[in-house]
Amino acid sequence: MSWLSNFVRPKIRALVKKSENTNNFWVKCNGCEQMVYHKDLKETLSVCPTCDYHMKMPARQRINWVLDEGTIKEINIPQTVIDPLKFKDNKKYTDRLKVSKEKSKNEDAIIVASGQIGGNNAVVAALDFDFMGGSMGVAVGEGFLEAAKEAVSLNVPLIVFTASGGARMQEGIFSLMQLPRTVIAVNKLKENNIPYIVILTDPTTGGVSASFAMLGDITYAEPGALIGFAGPRVIQSTVNETLPEGFQTSEYLLDHGMIDDVVSRKNLKAVISNTIMHLVNNISKERSYSH
Numbered sequence: 384m385s386w387l388s389n390f391v392r393p394k395i396r397a398l399v400k401k402s403e404n405t406n407n408f409w410v411k412c413n414g415c416e417q418m419v420y421h422k423d424l425k426e427t428l429s430v431c432p433t434c435d436y437h438m439k440m441p442a443r444q445r446i447n448w449v450l451d452e453g454t455i456k457e458i459n460i461p462q463t464v465i466d467p468l469k470f471k472d473n474k475k476y477t478d479r480l481k482v483s484k485e486k487s488k489n490e491d492a493i494i495v496a497s498g499q500i501g502g503n504n505a506v507v508a509a510l511d512f513d514f515m516g517g518s519m520g521v522a523v524g525e526g527f528l529e530a531a532k533e534a535v536s537l538n539v540p541l542i543v544f545t546a547s548g549g550a551r552m553q554e555g556i557f558s559l560m561q562l563p564r565t566v567i568a569v570n571k572l573k574e575n576n577i578p579y580i581v582i583l584t585d586p587t588t589g590g591v592s593a594s595f596a597m598l599g600d601i602t603y604a605e606p607g608a609l610i611g612f613a614g615p616r617v618i619q620s621t622v623n624e625t626l627p628e629g630f631q632t633s634e635y636l637l638d639h640g641m642i643d644d645v646v647s648r649k650n651l652k653a654v655i656s657n658t659i660m661h662l663v664n665n666i667s668k669e670r671s672y673s674h
C-alpha cells in the first residue's frame with residue numbers, strides 16, 4: 384500500500400499533470416480543426432498557418448502589436464458607475480465582472496492607448512472579446528469617449544478595433560445609452576477633421592455594429608469575421624429562408640459595398656499606417672488651401 388501510494392500514485396499524477404501542461408501549448412484552429420503550436424501562432428499573429436483562419440486577438444496583444452514598440456502610452460479611462468441596476472441572474476453581475484477582470488487583466492472590455500503606427504501618431508482603442516464578449520456597457524462607452532477626446536486633443540487619427548457581441552445586457556438601458564453617446568463622439572471627431580478608421584474583427588455584432596463600428600471614414604475588416612446586427616441563426620429563423628453563402632462575413636460585406644477592404648492581419652499594420660499618411664496629408668493640404 385505504501386509503495387502504491389508513495390511511488391505509483393505520484394508518478395501517475397506527474398504524468399497526468401505533464402500531459403495537461405503539454406495541452407496548453409496546442410491550440411485547435413476553428414477553421415481547419417488542426418492543432419497549432421502556440422509559438423507558431425505568436426509568429427503568425429494568431430492566424431492559422433494551414434488555413435489562414437484569423438483567431439481572436441486579445442485587446443492588449445492588439446495594442447502592443449499595432450503600436451510601435453516604445454511609443455505606447457495607455458490612457459486611463461475614468462471610473463464609471465459599476466452595476467447600476469444591481470443586476471443578478473444565476474450569478475451577480477459584480478461577480479462576473481470580477482472573474483473577467485482577473486481573466487483578462489483589464490478593467491473592462493476596452494483598452495485605449497496613444498502612440499505611433501509605422502511612425503504615424505494615433506490613438507488606438509481595442510475592444511476585448513475575452514471580457515464578457517466585448518459587450519458595451521457604461522465603461523466601454525466611457526473608454527470610447529476618452530479615446531475620441533484624446534484624438535481631438537492630440538490632433539491625431541483614431542483607430543478602433545471592434546470585437547463585440549453587442550450591448551452589456553446586465554446594464555440594461557444604461558448599456559443602450561452608449562449607442563448615442565459613442566455616435567456623438569464620432570461626430571465630434573468629424574467636426575474636428577480627425578480621421579476615424581475602424582477595423583472590424585470577429586465578431587462585431589449588436590449594439591457596437593449599430594453605433595460607432597459602422598461610422599468610420601475608412602472601414603477595414605479582417606478575413607472571415609462575422610459582422611452584423613443579429614446573428615445569422617436569429618435572422619434565418621425570423622425570415623424563415625436559407626441565407627446566402629457567406630452571409631454577414633467580411634467578404635460578403637465587401638462584395639456589397641459596406642466596407643472598404645478586407646485585409647489580412649499580416650498586412651494590416653502597414654495598411655493602417657499608409658491610410659493614416661494619406662488622410663493626414665490630405666487634411667493638412669486642405670487646411671493650407673483654405674488659408
Ligand SMILES: [Zn+2]
Nearest residue numbers: 412415431434
Ligand atoms: Zn486552420
